[in-house]
Amino acid sequence: MAGVSDESLAAAKERLAAVLPNVTLRLAEELFGVLGTLDSSAGLRRSMTDPSRPGKDKEALARRLFSGKVSADAESVVASLAASRWAKPRDIGDALETLGATVAVAVAERDAGGLGGLEGLENDLFTFNQVVGGSHDLQRALVEPQASDEAKGALALKLVPRAGEAAKVLIQQAVSNPRGLKPTALVERFVELVAERQERWIAYVTVSRPFSQQQLDRLQAGLDGLYGRNLKITVDIDRQLVGGVRVKVGDEVIDASVITRLGELRRQLAG
Missing domain, CATH: 3.30.429 (Macrophage Migration Inhibitory Factor)
Known part of the structure; x- marks a missing residue:
């Protein structure tokens, strides 16, 4: 991201910080779900990021689409993102990915008492990447286009059976919707967010x-x-x-x- 998109993401992070103490992993899963919807429709992405449309109109569009389908917190996050300005249509998806991962990281931190929870999450993510990185067969299986997201997610979790719940959410996201990256590369990005929180x-x-x-x-x-x-x-x-x-x-x-x-x-x- 650059310029206006960076500013919009920074503002979104500030708004999210206000609700992080009370959220659950459900919010992360919902934001990742909305991301999947946006990624599946170029027209929807353009509509929600069109710089010629007033922010209020784009916010209203987001609320019509997702009201009743996600929690109030998730709807608020998505509506605020739609009302913001983005340099490129893809940037709103990148922001959703970052915010969803931020929720998972914050939940791991809170539920395990702070730094220990973050270190545990980091170790789980590192373990997954080490296991996958050491096997070409696993790398191919996790990007197999004929395999369903559910199958790839199930395989991924078998590789880290002792992983915490936050790590499972992030790993499943990385294998089900890597968004043009290798799953291990997206997991590395999630590790960077953990490090920032630490x-x-x-x-x-x-x-x-x-x-x-x-x-x-x-x-x-x-x-x-x-x-x-x-x-x-x-x-x-x-x-x-x-x-x-x-x-x-x-x-x-x-x-x-x-x-x-x-x-x-x-x-x-x-x-």
Whole structure:
């Protein structure tokens, strides 16, 4: 995606974030189902992404098509996407795929208590790709055009019998509707979404000299309290930092290094 489509997807992710704490895997399955419908009809994709049509008209179209067929949450997501602007008709499908996978990842995170759930999901997806990647017969079977989606999905799940429910949803999506990719390539994209979600649980700490265990314990307690969850802390030593500490959690940076404070002081004096 690029430009306007990136902006529309970013806005859709923000809207989705508000309902993620309470959703179930059913929402992911519904969004993937709508994606299948859009992928099967080029005319429908064009109608829902036509830049010459008002957003309200496209939203109304989406609601007429899917009202009563999916949950209220799924209908709202699809209607909002239809009302948005897209550079290409395919981009709305890419967005649905991303949002559906995001729901599955968030459910795995919530239901298994945070980082552990994400790590478990990541391991399940890696296991599937390792098994399939090691067998040409499996690779051919999972893209066999004569085989039904149900048959390919059943085969895929037999390869990872201990996988969690979120992993099963993502793996079945990858083999039933890879959208021009190899199933393992789409699973890799899902792994990337898991990794992005994991960043919310990892604090990357940079210090100028090693911390004592007592200092690490205080830092752990402070960061856990600040972010409201048990973070995993990784510490990197940067002698050029001079003093202080720099912490990065997700997209947020807490920078209390001496160099940063001196730089801010210089800017204030120069201004």
